[in-house]
Protein backbone atom coordinates (compact mmCIF):
# COMPACT_ATOMS: atom_id res chain seq x y z
CA UNK A 1 0.00 0.00 0.00
CA UNK A 2 2.85 2.40 0.71
CA UNK A 3 3.73 2.19 -2.96
CA UNK A 4 0.43 3.86 -3.81
CA UNK A 5 1.44 6.85 -1.68
CA UNK A 6 3.52 7.93 -4.69
CA UNK A 7 0.25 8.91 -6.36
CA UNK A 8 -0.79 11.36 -3.66
CA UNK A 9 0.98 14.19 -5.46
CA UNK A 10 -1.50 13.71 -8.30
CA UNK A 11 -4.47 13.91 -5.92
CA UNK A 12 -3.12 17.25 -4.81
CA UNK A 13 -2.57 18.38 -8.38
CA UNK A 14 -6.15 17.51 -9.32
CA UNK A 15 -7.71 18.52 -5.97
CA UNK A 16 -10.26 20.76 -7.67
CA UNK A 17 -11.67 17.74 -9.40
CA UNK A 18 -11.23 15.38 -6.47
CA UNK A 19 -12.90 17.44 -3.72
CA UNK A 20 -16.02 18.31 -5.76
CA UNK A 21 -16.06 14.65 -6.83
CA UNK A 22 -16.37 13.55 -3.19
CA UNK A 23 -19.15 16.10 -2.63
CA UNK A 24 -21.02 14.81 -5.67
CA UNK A 25 -20.76 11.25 -4.33
CA UNK A 26 -22.33 12.36 -1.04
CA UNK A 27 -25.12 14.36 -2.72
CA UNK A 28 -25.94 11.58 -5.18
CA UNK A 29 -26.21 9.16 -2.28
CA UNK A 30 -28.64 11.40 -0.41
CA UNK A 31 -30.87 11.41 -3.47
CA UNK A 32 -30.35 7.66 -3.71
CA UNK A 33 -31.49 6.93 -0.17
CA UNK A 34 -34.49 9.30 0.10
CA UNK A 35 -36.75 7.33 -2.29
CA UNK A 36 -36.84 4.46 0.24
CA UNK A 37 -38.49 6.79 2.75
CA UNK A 38 -40.93 8.11 0.17
CA UNK A 39 -41.81 4.50 -0.62
CA UNK A 40 -42.33 3.79 3.09
CA UNK A 41 -44.70 6.78 3.46
CA UNK A 42 -46.65 5.91 0.33
CA UNK A 43 -46.86 2.26 1.42
CA UNK A 44 -48.34 3.21 4.77
CA UNK A 45 -50.62 5.68 3.02
CA UNK A 46 -51.93 2.90 0.80
CA UNK A 47 -52.83 0.68 3.75
CA UNK A 48 -54.45 3.59 5.67
CA UNK A 49 -56.42 4.70 2.64
CA UNK A 50 -57.69 1.20 1.97
CA UNK A 51 -59.09 1.13 5.52
CA UNK A 52 -60.70 4.57 5.12
CA UNK A 53 -62.04 3.63 1.70
CA UNK A 54 -63.73 0.56 3.16
CA UNK A 55 -65.22 2.66 5.98
CA UNK A 56 -67.04 4.83 3.44
CA UNK A 57 -68.46 1.85 1.61
CA UNK A 58 -71.90 2.77 0.18
CA UNK A 59 -71.34 6.55 0.60
CA UNK A 60 -70.80 9.11 -2.19
CA UNK A 61 -67.64 10.24 -0.45
CA UNK A 62 -65.94 6.97 -1.39
CA UNK A 63 -65.29 8.19 -4.98
CA UNK A 64 -63.82 11.48 -3.72
CA UNK A 65 -61.49 9.56 -1.37
CA UNK A 66 -60.50 7.33 -4.26
CA UNK A 67 -59.64 10.34 -6.40
CA UNK A 68 -57.58 12.09 -3.68
CA UNK A 69 -55.80 8.81 -2.98
CA UNK A 70 -54.91 8.42 -6.67
CA UNK A 71 -53.51 11.97 -6.89
CA UNK A 72 -51.43 11.49 -3.75
CA UNK A 73 -49.92 8.27 -5.10
CA UNK A 74 -49.11 10.02 -8.39
CA UNK A 75 -47.40 12.78 -6.42
CA UNK A 76 -45.28 10.26 -4.54
CA UNK A 77 -44.39 8.55 -7.82
CA UNK A 78 -43.33 11.92 -9.25
CA UNK A 79 -41.18 12.61 -6.17
CA UNK A 80 -39.41 9.25 -6.52
CA UNK A 81 -38.82 10.01 -10.19
CA UNK A 82 -37.49 13.47 -9.39
CA UNK A 83 -35.13 12.07 -6.80
CA UNK A 84 -33.88 9.44 -9.25
CA UNK A 85 -33.31 12.15 -11.82
CA UNK A 86 -31.38 14.31 -9.36
CA UNK A 87 -29.32 11.32 -8.31
CA UNK A 88 -28.55 10.61 -11.97
CA UNK A 89 -27.39 14.20 -12.50
CA UNK A 90 -25.02 14.02 -9.55
CA UNK A 91 -23.76 10.58 -10.61
CA UNK A 92 -22.90 12.17 -13.93
CA UNK A 93 -20.98 14.95 -12.16
CA UNK A 94 -19.27 12.38 -9.94
CA UNK A 95 -17.97 10.48 -12.97
CA UNK A 96 -17.07 13.72 -14.72
CA UNK A 97 -14.84 14.68 -11.82
CA UNK A 98 -13.36 11.51 -10.30
CA UNK A 99 -13.10 9.32 -13.41
CA UNK A 100 -11.87 12.26 -15.44
CA UNK A 101 -9.25 12.92 -12.76
CA UNK A 102 -8.10 9.30 -13.03
CA UNK A 103 -7.71 9.67 -16.80
CA UNK A 104 -5.66 12.85 -16.33
CA UNK A 105 -3.41 11.09 -13.81
CA UNK A 106 -3.07 8.09 -16.13
CA UNK A 107 -1.88 10.45 -18.87
CA UNK A 108 0.56 12.21 -16.52
CA UNK A 109 1.93 8.93 -15.17
CA UNK A 110 2.45 7.48 -18.65
CA UNK A 111 4.32 10.60 -19.68
CA UNK A 112 6.39 10.54 -16.50
CA UNK A 113 7.43 6.92 -17.04
CA UNK A 114 8.14 7.47 -20.72
CA UNK A 115 10.22 10.59 -20.03
CA UNK A 116 12.14 8.70 -17.38
CA UNK A 117 12.80 5.86 -19.85
CA UNK A 118 14.42 8.37 -22.22
CA UNK A 119 16.91 9.37 -19.53
CA UNK A 120 17.99 5.84 -18.64
CA UNK A 121 21.21 4.47 -20.05
CA UNK A 122 22.01 1.51 -22.29
CA UNK A 123 22.85 -0.70 -19.30
CA UNK A 124 19.24 -0.34 -18.08
CA UNK A 125 17.88 -1.37 -21.47
CA UNK A 126 20.11 -4.42 -21.50
CA UNK A 127 18.91 -5.45 -18.02
CA UNK A 128 15.21 -5.18 -18.84
CA UNK A 129 13.45 -6.72 -21.79
CA UNK A 130 11.21 -4.74 -24.10
CA UNK A 131 8.05 -6.55 -22.97
CA UNK A 132 8.70 -5.48 -19.39
CA UNK A 133 9.28 -1.88 -20.38
CA UNK A 134 6.08 -1.86 -22.42
CA UNK A 135 4.05 -3.40 -19.62
CA UNK A 136 4.97 -0.65 -17.19
CA UNK A 137 3.54 2.03 -19.46
CA UNK A 138 0.47 0.10 -20.56
CA UNK A 139 -0.81 -2.68 -18.30
CA UNK A 140 0.56 -1.40 -15.00
CA UNK A 141 -0.60 2.17 -15.54
CA UNK A 142 -4.09 0.89 -16.46
CA UNK A 143 -4.26 -1.03 -13.21
CA UNK A 144 -3.17 1.99 -11.25
CA UNK A 145 -5.89 4.00 -12.97
CA UNK A 146 -8.47 1.53 -11.78
CA UNK A 147 -7.40 2.46 -8.25
CA UNK A 148 -7.39 6.20 -8.95
CA UNK A 149 -10.83 6.17 -10.56
CA UNK A 150 -13.29 3.36 -9.90
CA UNK A 151 -11.71 2.04 -6.69
CA UNK A 152 -11.66 5.41 -4.97
CA UNK A 153 -15.07 6.37 -6.32
CA UNK A 154 -16.72 3.15 -5.17
CA UNK A 155 -14.98 3.23 -1.80
CA UNK A 156 -16.28 6.71 -1.03
CA UNK A 157 -19.66 5.71 -2.41
CA UNK A 158 -19.83 2.58 -0.27
CA UNK A 159 -18.75 4.34 2.91
CA UNK A 160 -21.20 7.24 2.48
CA UNK A 161 -24.11 5.04 1.47
CA UNK A 162 -23.40 2.54 4.21
CA UNK A 163 -23.31 5.18 6.95
CA UNK A 164 -26.51 6.78 5.69
CA UNK A 165 -28.49 3.58 5.23
CA UNK A 166 -27.33 1.97 8.46
CA UNK A 167 -28.23 5.16 10.36
CA UNK A 168 -31.71 5.21 8.79
CA UNK A 169 -32.21 1.49 9.42
CA UNK A 170 -31.24 1.71 13.09
CA UNK A 171 -33.41 4.78 13.64
CA UNK A 172 -36.40 2.74 12.46
CA UNK A 173 -35.74 -0.58 14.19
CA UNK A 174 -32.41 -1.87 15.53
CA UNK A 175 -33.39 -5.54 15.55
CA UNK A 176 -34.61 -5.57 11.96
CA UNK A 177 -31.53 -3.56 10.92
CA UNK A 178 -29.19 -6.14 12.46
CA UNK A 179 -30.93 -9.10 10.86
CA UNK A 180 -31.13 -7.46 7.43
CA UNK A 181 -27.46 -6.58 7.46
CA UNK A 182 -26.37 -10.03 8.65
CA UNK A 183 -25.70 -11.69 5.25
CA UNK A 184 -23.87 -8.63 3.84
CA UNK A 185 -20.39 -9.27 5.37
CA UNK A 186 -20.66 -12.79 4.01
CA UNK A 187 -21.45 -11.30 0.60
CA UNK A 188 -18.38 -9.01 0.77
CA UNK A 189 -16.04 -11.85 1.78
CA UNK A 190 -17.41 -14.19 -0.88
CA UNK A 191 -17.06 -11.57 -3.58
CA UNK A 192 -13.50 -10.87 -2.46
CA UNK A 193 -12.48 -14.52 -2.77
CA UNK A 194 -14.32 -15.14 -6.02
CA UNK A 195 -12.90 -11.93 -7.44
CA UNK A 196 -9.35 -12.84 -6.44
CA UNK A 197 -9.84 -16.19 -8.15
CA UNK A 198 -11.12 -14.44 -11.26
CA UNK A 199 -8.17 -12.05 -11.24
CA UNK A 200 -5.62 -14.84 -10.81
CA UNK A 201 -7.12 -16.84 -13.60
CA UNK A 202 -7.41 -13.76 -15.84
CA UNK A 203 -3.75 -13.04 -15.20
CA UNK A 204 -2.79 -16.55 -16.24
CA UNK A 205 -4.87 -16.12 -19.38
CA UNK A 206 -3.11 -12.84 -20.12
CA UNK A 207 0.30 -14.49 -19.70
CA UNK A 208 -0.71 -17.36 -21.93
CA UNK A 209 -2.13 -14.95 -24.49
CA UNK A 210 1.11 -13.00 -24.64
CA UNK A 211 3.09 -16.26 -24.91
CA UNK A 212 0.81 -17.24 -27.75
CA UNK A 213 1.12 -13.91 -29.56
CA UNK A 214 4.90 -13.85 -29.05
CA UNK A 215 5.08 -17.31 -30.54
CA UNK A 216 2.94 -16.31 -33.52
CA UNK A 217 4.88 -13.09 -34.04
CA UNK A 218 8.16 -14.96 -34.05
CA UNK A 219 6.91 -17.55 -36.50
CA UNK A 220 5.76 -14.78 -38.84
CA UNK A 221 9.10 -12.98 -38.55
CA UNK A 222 11.00 -16.19 -39.11
CA UNK A 223 8.67 -17.61 -41.76
CA UNK A 224 11.49 -17.70 -44.30
CA UNK A 225 13.62 -19.91 -42.08
CA UNK A 226 10.63 -22.10 -41.15
CA UNK A 227 9.78 -22.70 -44.79
CA UNK A 228 13.40 -23.24 -45.82
CA UNK A 229 13.82 -25.89 -43.12
CA UNK A 230 10.33 -27.37 -43.77
CA UNK A 231 9.32 -26.99 -40.11
CA UNK A 232 5.71 -25.90 -40.78
CA UNK A 233 4.18 -29.02 -39.18
CA UNK A 234 6.42 -28.76 -36.17
CA UNK A 235 5.49 -25.11 -35.67
CA UNK A 236 1.79 -25.95 -36.08
CA UNK A 237 2.07 -28.60 -33.37
CA UNK A 238 3.71 -26.14 -31.02
CA UNK A 239 0.96 -23.64 -31.78
CA UNK A 240 -1.66 -26.31 -30.99
CA UNK A 241 -0.08 -26.92 -27.60
CA UNK A 242 0.01 -23.20 -26.75
CA UNK A 243 -3.51 -22.74 -28.04
CA UNK A 244 -4.83 -25.69 -26.04
CA UNK A 245 -3.24 -24.23 -22.95
CA UNK A 246 -4.99 -20.94 -23.57
CA UNK A 247 -8.32 -22.68 -24.08
CA UNK A 248 -8.16 -24.68 -20.85
CA UNK A 249 -7.24 -21.57 -18.88
CA UNK A 250 -10.14 -19.65 -20.41
CA UNK A 251 -12.49 -22.50 -19.46
CA UNK A 252 -11.28 -22.35 -15.87
CA UNK A 253 -12.13 -18.66 -15.77
CA UNK A 254 -15.59 -19.18 -17.21
CA UNK A 255 -16.34 -21.71 -14.46
CA UNK A 256 -15.63 -19.19 -11.70
CA UNK A 257 -17.43 -16.40 -13.54
CA UNK A 258 -20.50 -18.62 -13.91
CA UNK A 259 -20.59 -18.95 -10.14
CA UNK A 260 -20.36 -15.24 -9.52
CA UNK A 261 -23.87 -13.91 -10.19
CA UNK A 262 -25.92 -16.84 -8.85
CA UNK A 263 -23.98 -16.52 -5.62
CA UNK A 264 -24.73 -12.83 -5.31
CA UNK A 265 -28.41 -13.34 -6.08
CA UNK A 266 -28.56 -16.08 -3.46
CA UNK A 267 -27.13 -13.89 -0.74
CA UNK A 268 -29.26 -10.88 -1.65
CA UNK A 269 -32.34 -13.12 -1.72
CA UNK A 270 -31.40 -14.38 1.72
CA UNK A 271 -31.22 -10.83 3.04
CA UNK A 272 -34.64 -10.01 1.58
CA UNK A 273 -36.25 -13.13 3.08
CA UNK A 274 -34.80 -12.35 6.52
CA UNK A 275 -36.04 -8.75 6.24
CA UNK A 276 -39.56 -9.83 5.32
CA UNK A 277 -39.66 -12.53 8.01
CA UNK A 278 -38.29 -10.47 10.92
CA UNK A 279 -40.08 -7.36 9.63
CA UNK A 280 -43.37 -9.29 9.58
CA UNK A 281 -42.91 -10.31 13.21
CA UNK A 282 -42.11 -6.69 14.16
CA UNK A 283 -45.22 -5.42 12.32
CA UNK A 284 -47.31 -7.96 14.25
CA UNK A 285 -45.69 -6.72 17.46
CA UNK A 286 -46.65 -3.21 16.38
CA UNK A 287 -43.10 -1.82 16.56
CA UNK A 288 -42.92 -0.90 12.87
CA UNK A 289 -45.37 -0.32 10.01
CA UNK A 290 -45.64 -2.52 6.92
CA UNK A 291 -44.22 0.42 4.96
CA UNK A 292 -40.99 -0.01 6.90
CA UNK A 293 -40.58 -3.51 5.47
CA UNK A 294 -40.78 -2.08 1.96
CA UNK A 295 -38.31 0.62 2.99
CA UNK A 296 -35.87 -2.00 4.35
CA UNK A 297 -36.11 -4.14 1.22
CA UNK A 298 -35.12 -1.08 -0.83
CA UNK A 299 -32.23 -0.40 1.58
CA UNK A 300 -30.93 -3.98 1.40
CA UNK A 301 -31.03 -3.88 -2.38
CA UNK A 302 -29.31 -0.52 -2.40
CA UNK A 303 -26.53 -1.87 -0.21
CA UNK A 304 -25.93 -4.92 -2.39
CA UNK A 305 -23.89 -3.24 -5.08
CA UNK A 306 -21.69 -1.18 -2.71
CA UNK A 307 -21.00 -4.25 -0.57
CA UNK A 308 -20.19 -6.25 -3.70
CA UNK A 309 -17.89 -3.49 -4.85
CA UNK A 310 -16.06 -3.69 -1.50
CA UNK A 311 -14.67 -7.12 -2.45
CA UNK A 312 -13.98 -5.96 -5.98
CA UNK A 313 -12.33 -2.73 -4.83
CA UNK A 314 -10.05 -4.60 -2.39
CA UNK A 315 -8.63 -6.73 -5.16
CA UNK A 316 -8.38 -3.68 -7.46
CA UNK A 317 -6.31 -1.88 -4.83
CA UNK A 318 -4.08 -4.92 -4.29
CA UNK A 319 -3.40 -5.20 -8.01
CA UNK A 320 -2.79 -1.46 -8.31
CA UNK A 321 -0.33 -1.57 -5.39
CA UNK A 322 1.62 -4.38 -7.08
CA UNK A 323 1.68 -2.45 -10.35
CA UNK A 324 2.70 0.81 -8.70
CA UNK A 325 5.51 -1.05 -6.94
CA UNK A 326 6.83 -2.18 -10.32
CA UNK A 327 6.44 1.34 -11.74
CA UNK A 328 8.24 2.84 -8.73
CA UNK A 329 11.14 0.44 -9.21
CA UNK A 330 11.66 1.94 -12.67
CA UNK A 331 10.95 5.52 -11.68
CA UNK A 332 13.46 5.30 -8.85
CA UNK A 333 16.17 3.88 -11.11
CA UNK A 334 18.78 6.59 -11.40
CA UNK A 335 20.23 7.12 -14.88
CA UNK A 336 23.83 5.89 -14.81
CA UNK A 337 24.86 8.35 -17.47
CA UNK A 338 24.02 11.94 -16.59
CA UNK A 339 24.94 15.14 -18.28
CA UNK A 340 26.65 17.75 -16.10
CA UNK A 341 25.30 21.30 -16.05
CA UNK A 342 27.79 22.60 -18.54
CA UNK A 343 27.49 24.88 -21.51
CA UNK A 344 26.93 23.34 -24.90
CA UNK A 345 30.17 23.89 -26.80
CA UNK A 346 31.41 23.24 -30.31
CA UNK A 347 34.07 20.54 -30.45
CA UNK A 348 37.03 20.42 -32.82
CA UNK A 349 37.21 16.62 -32.90
CA UNK A 350 40.32 15.87 -30.84
CA UNK A 351 39.87 12.51 -29.09
CA UNK A 352 42.13 10.89 -26.55
CA UNK A 353 41.66 7.57 -24.75
CA UNK A 354 43.91 7.44 -21.66
CA UNK A 355 44.38 4.02 -20.02
CA UNK A 356 40.71 3.17 -20.54
CA UNK A 357 39.34 -0.12 -19.20
CA UNK A 358 35.75 -1.26 -19.33
CA UNK A 359 33.75 -4.27 -18.18
CA UNK A 360 30.11 -4.72 -19.27
CA UNK A 361 28.10 -4.54 -16.05
CA UNK A 362 25.48 -7.10 -17.04
CA UNK A 363 27.80 -9.85 -18.24
CA UNK A 364 30.99 -9.04 -16.38
CA UNK A 365 32.96 -9.38 -19.64
CA UNK A 366 36.01 -7.14 -19.67
CA UNK A 367 35.85 -5.81 -23.21
CA UNK A 368 38.55 -3.12 -23.02
CA UNK A 369 41.85 -3.33 -21.17
CA UNK A 370 43.95 -0.28 -20.53
CA UNK A 371 43.61 1.28 -23.96
CA UNK A 372 45.36 4.52 -24.91
CA UNK A 373 45.30 6.29 -28.26
CA UNK A 374 44.91 9.74 -29.72
CA UNK A 375 42.98 11.04 -32.71
CA UNK A 376 43.81 14.54 -33.89
CA UNK A 377 41.14 16.81 -35.38
CA UNK A 378 40.63 16.02 -39.06
CA UNK A 379 42.31 12.62 -38.83
CA UNK A 380 40.93 9.42 -40.30
CA UNK A 381 41.53 6.60 -37.84
CA UNK A 382 40.61 2.98 -38.44
CA UNK A 383 40.10 0.20 -35.93
CA UNK A 384 40.52 -3.38 -37.02
CA UNK A 385 40.54 -6.68 -35.19
CA UNK A 386 38.89 -10.08 -34.79
CA UNK A 387 35.22 -10.38 -33.85
CA UNK A 388 34.61 -9.82 -30.18
CA UNK A 389 37.93 -8.02 -29.75
CA UNK A 390 36.29 -4.87 -28.36
CA UNK A 391 35.98 -2.54 -31.36
CA UNK A 392 32.28 -1.70 -30.90
CA UNK A 393 32.92 -1.16 -27.22
CA UNK A 394 35.35 1.64 -28.09
CA UNK A 395 32.59 3.27 -30.17
CA UNK A 396 30.07 2.78 -27.32
CA UNK A 397 32.41 4.42 -24.84
CA UNK A 398 33.11 7.31 -27.19
CA UNK A 399 29.36 7.86 -27.62
CA UNK A 400 29.11 7.70 -23.82
CA UNK A 401 26.55 4.93 -23.96
CA UNK A 402 28.55 3.59 -21.02
CA UNK A 403 31.07 5.25 -18.72
CA UNK A 404 34.60 3.88 -18.43
CA UNK A 405 35.56 1.87 -15.34
CA UNK A 406 38.99 3.40 -15.17
CA UNK A 407 41.01 5.77 -17.30
CA UNK A 408 39.65 8.77 -19.13
CA UNK A 409 38.30 9.81 -22.50
CA UNK A 410 39.23 13.37 -23.38
CA UNK A 411 37.51 15.43 -26.05
CA UNK A 412 39.46 18.55 -26.98
CA UNK A 413 41.41 17.95 -23.78
CA UNK A 414 38.28 17.93 -21.57
CA UNK A 415 36.98 14.79 -19.85
CA UNK A 416 33.97 13.42 -21.75
CA UNK A 417 32.00 13.13 -18.49
CA UNK A 418 32.17 16.91 -18.08
CA UNK A 419 30.73 17.74 -21.49
CA UNK A 420 27.11 18.52 -22.14
CA UNK A 421 25.97 15.13 -23.38
CA UNK A 422 23.26 16.25 -25.80
CA UNK A 423 25.42 18.86 -27.44
CA UNK A 424 28.31 16.36 -27.71
CA UNK A 425 26.16 13.62 -29.24
CA UNK A 426 24.61 16.11 -31.64
CA UNK A 427 28.05 16.75 -33.09
CA UNK A 428 28.73 13.08 -33.76
CA UNK A 429 27.52 11.05 -36.69
CA UNK A 430 27.26 7.49 -35.46
CA UNK A 431 26.46 4.51 -37.64
CA UNK A 432 25.94 1.46 -35.43
CA UNK A 433 26.83 -2.06 -36.45
CA UNK A 434 23.23 -3.25 -36.24
CA UNK A 435 21.33 -1.02 -38.60
CA UNK A 436 18.04 0.22 -37.26
CA UNK A 437 15.58 2.01 -39.49
CA UNK A 438 12.18 3.28 -38.41
CA UNK A 439 8.94 2.17 -40.10
CA UNK A 440 8.71 5.48 -41.88
CA UNK A 441 9.59 7.01 -45.26
CA UNK A 442 13.17 6.87 -46.57
CA UNK A 443 13.21 10.67 -46.42
CA UNK A 444 12.31 10.79 -42.73
CA UNK A 445 14.81 8.06 -41.91
CA UNK A 446 17.66 9.99 -43.50
CA UNK A 447 16.58 13.27 -41.90
CA UNK A 448 16.05 11.68 -38.49
CA UNK A 449 18.86 13.52 -36.73
CA UNK A 450 18.15 17.05 -37.97
CA UNK A 451 15.32 19.42 -37.18
CA UNK A 452 14.56 21.26 -40.41
CA UNK A 453 15.43 18.99 -43.32
CA UNK A 454 15.14 20.17 -46.90
CA UNK A 455 14.95 17.90 -49.94
CA UNK A 456 18.25 19.11 -51.33
CA UNK A 457 20.22 18.24 -48.17
CA UNK A 458 18.55 14.85 -47.96
CA UNK A 459 19.40 14.07 -51.56
CA UNK A 460 23.00 15.22 -51.10
CA UNK A 461 23.38 12.91 -48.08
CA UNK A 462 21.90 10.02 -50.07
CA UNK A 463 24.34 10.73 -52.92
CA UNK A 464 27.30 10.80 -50.54
CA UNK A 465 26.19 7.49 -49.04
CA UNK A 466 25.91 6.07 -52.60
CA UNK A 467 22.26 5.13 -52.11
CA UNK A 468 20.63 7.90 -54.18
CA UNK A 469 20.36 5.82 -57.34
CA UNK A 470 18.61 2.99 -55.45
CA UNK A 471 16.11 5.39 -53.91
CA UNK A 472 15.09 7.16 -57.11
CA UNK A 473 14.48 3.79 -58.73
CA UNK A 474 11.72 3.08 -56.20
CA UNK A 475 8.29 4.10 -57.45
CA UNK A 476 7.76 6.66 -54.69
CA UNK A 477 11.41 7.70 -54.44
CA UNK A 478 12.26 9.36 -51.13
CA UNK A 479 8.67 8.99 -49.95
CA UNK A 480 8.91 5.18 -50.09
CA UNK A 481 7.88 3.60 -46.85
CA UNK A 482 10.21 1.05 -45.30
CA UNK A 483 9.75 -1.50 -42.57
CA UNK A 484 6.62 -3.49 -41.80
CA UNK A 485 4.23 -1.30 -43.76
CA UNK A 486 6.57 -0.68 -46.69
CA UNK A 487 9.25 -2.28 -48.76
CA UNK A 488 12.06 -4.45 -47.53
CA UNK A 489 15.51 -3.07 -48.25
CA UNK A 490 18.60 -5.14 -48.89
CA UNK A 491 21.27 -5.31 -46.18
CA UNK A 492 23.58 -3.00 -48.15
CA UNK A 493 20.79 -0.49 -48.83
CA UNK A 494 19.94 -0.36 -45.15
CA UNK A 495 23.58 0.24 -44.24
CA UNK A 496 23.88 3.04 -46.75
CA UNK A 497 20.67 4.69 -45.52
CA UNK A 498 22.01 4.73 -42.00
CA UNK A 499 25.27 6.21 -43.34
CA UNK A 500 23.24 8.95 -45.03
CA UNK A 501 21.46 9.56 -41.70
CA UNK A 502 24.84 10.17 -40.03
CA UNK A 503 26.35 12.28 -42.83
CA UNK A 504 23.37 14.65 -43.08
CA UNK A 505 24.19 15.93 -39.59
CA UNK A 506 27.50 17.29 -40.92
CA UNK A 507 29.12 15.94 -37.79
CA UNK A 508 32.43 17.02 -36.36
CA UNK A 509 33.23 13.38 -35.58
CA UNK A 510 32.01 10.46 -37.66
CA UNK A 511 31.96 6.96 -36.18
CA UNK A 512 31.33 4.02 -38.51
CA UNK A 513 30.92 0.73 -36.68
CA UNK A 514 31.52 -1.94 -39.28
CA UNK A 515 28.75 -0.53 -41.44
CA UNK A 516 30.24 -1.28 -44.83
CA UNK A 517 30.20 -5.05 -44.40
CA UNK A 518 27.18 -5.58 -46.67
CA UNK A 519 28.41 -3.16 -49.35
CA UNK A 520 30.41 -4.34 -52.37
CA UNK A 521 34.00 -3.10 -52.69
CA UNK A 522 33.26 -0.71 -55.55
CA UNK A 523 30.43 1.03 -53.69
CA UNK A 524 32.57 1.01 -50.56
CA UNK A 525 35.31 2.84 -52.44
CA UNK A 526 32.79 5.35 -53.72
CA UNK A 527 31.47 6.02 -50.20
CA UNK A 528 34.99 6.35 -48.78
CA UNK A 529 35.89 8.83 -51.54
CA UNK A 530 32.79 10.89 -50.76
CA UNK A 531 33.61 10.74 -47.07
CA UNK A 532 37.10 12.04 -47.76
CA UNK A 533 35.42 15.12 -49.25
CA UNK A 534 32.57 15.53 -46.73
CA UNK A 535 34.76 14.87 -43.70
CA UNK A 536 37.63 17.11 -44.77
CA UNK A 537 39.13 18.67 -41.61
CA UNK A 538 36.73 16.58 -39.51
CA UNK A 539 37.51 13.49 -37.51
CA UNK A 540 36.49 10.04 -38.77
CA UNK A 541 36.73 6.74 -36.91
CA UNK A 542 36.05 3.68 -38.97
CA UNK A 543 35.71 0.21 -37.54
CA UNK A 544 36.17 -2.47 -40.17
CA UNK A 545 37.01 -6.07 -40.84
CA UNK A 546 38.47 -5.67 -44.32
CA UNK A 547 41.97 -4.26 -44.61
CA UNK A 548 41.07 -2.88 -48.05
CA UNK A 549 38.54 -0.54 -46.37
CA UNK A 550 41.06 1.14 -44.15
CA UNK A 551 44.28 1.13 -46.10
CA UNK A 552 44.20 4.89 -46.54
CA UNK A 553 43.61 5.73 -42.90
CA UNK A 554 45.99 8.15 -41.19
CA UNK A 555 46.24 5.72 -38.31
CA UNK A 556 45.18 2.11 -37.83
CA UNK A 557 44.59 0.54 -34.41
CA UNK A 558 44.84 -3.24 -34.29
CA UNK A 559 42.77 -4.61 -31.40
CA UNK A 560 42.92 -8.05 -29.90
CA UNK A 561 41.37 -9.25 -26.67
CA UNK A 562 40.42 -5.71 -25.70
CA UNK A 563 43.97 -4.38 -26.09
CA UNK A 564 45.72 -2.36 -28.75
CA UNK A 565 48.36 -4.67 -30.15
CA UNK A 566 49.67 -2.41 -32.92
CA UNK A 567 49.06 1.09 -34.20
CA UNK A 568 50.35 3.13 -37.10
CA UNK A 569 49.76 3.76 -40.80
CA UNK A 570 49.20 0.93 -43.28
CA UNK A 571 52.75 1.24 -44.51
CA UNK A 572 54.38 1.24 -41.08
CA UNK A 573 52.24 -1.69 -39.89
CA UNK A 574 53.08 -3.67 -43.02
CA UNK A 575 56.76 -3.15 -42.50
CA UNK A 576 56.40 -4.30 -38.93
CA UNK A 577 55.29 -7.72 -40.19
CA UNK A 578 53.11 -8.34 -37.14
CA UNK A 579 49.40 -9.10 -36.67
CA UNK A 580 48.25 -6.51 -39.24
CA UNK A 581 50.65 -7.84 -41.84
CA UNK A 582 49.37 -11.36 -41.24
CA UNK A 583 45.74 -10.20 -41.50
CA UNK A 584 46.46 -8.40 -44.74
CA UNK A 585 48.22 -11.36 -46.29
CA UNK A 586 45.40 -13.69 -45.28
CA UNK A 587 42.70 -11.41 -46.71
CA UNK A 588 44.67 -10.90 -49.91
CA UNK A 589 44.93 -14.65 -50.31
CA UNK A 590 41.21 -15.09 -49.70
CA UNK A 591 40.40 -12.45 -52.33
CA UNK A 592 42.63 -14.23 -54.85
CA UNK A 593 40.95 -17.57 -54.14
CA UNK A 594 37.52 -15.99 -54.61
Ligand SMILES: Nc1ncnc2c1ncn2[C@@H]1O[C@H](COP(=O)(O)OP(=O)(O)OP(=O)(O)O)[C@@H](O)[C@H]1O
Nearest residue numbers: 360362363365367386387388389390391392393394
Ligand atom coordinates in the same frame (compact mmCIF):
# COMPACT_ATOMS: atom_id res chain seq x y z
N1 LIG B 1 26.10 -4.86 -24.52
C1 LIG B 1 26.91 -5.80 -24.09
N2 LIG B 1 26.72 -6.37 -22.89
C2 LIG B 1 27.56 -7.29 -22.45
N3 LIG B 1 28.62 -7.75 -23.10
C3 LIG B 1 28.88 -7.23 -24.33
C4 LIG B 1 28.02 -6.24 -24.88
N4 LIG B 1 28.50 -5.90 -26.09
C5 LIG B 1 29.60 -6.64 -26.29
N5 LIG B 1 29.84 -7.43 -25.23
C6 LIG B 1 30.97 -8.34 -25.07
O1 LIG B 1 32.15 -7.57 -25.10
C7 LIG B 1 33.15 -8.15 -25.90
C8 LIG B 1 33.60 -7.17 -26.99
O2 LIG B 1 32.52 -6.97 -27.87
P1 LIG B 1 32.52 -5.90 -29.05
O3 LIG B 1 31.14 -5.82 -29.56
O4 LIG B 1 33.16 -4.66 -28.59
O5 LIG B 1 33.46 -6.61 -30.11
P2 LIG B 1 33.74 -6.24 -31.62
O6 LIG B 1 35.20 -6.21 -31.78
O7 LIG B 1 33.00 -5.03 -32.02
O8 LIG B 1 33.14 -7.51 -32.35
P3 LIG B 1 32.51 -7.61 -33.82
O9 LIG B 1 33.59 -7.36 -34.80
O10 LIG B 1 31.99 -9.01 -33.90
O11 LIG B 1 31.43 -6.61 -33.87
C9 LIG B 1 32.55 -9.43 -26.45
O12 LIG B 1 33.07 -10.50 -25.69
C10 LIG B 1 31.08 -9.30 -26.24
O13 LIG B 1 30.49 -10.54 -25.92
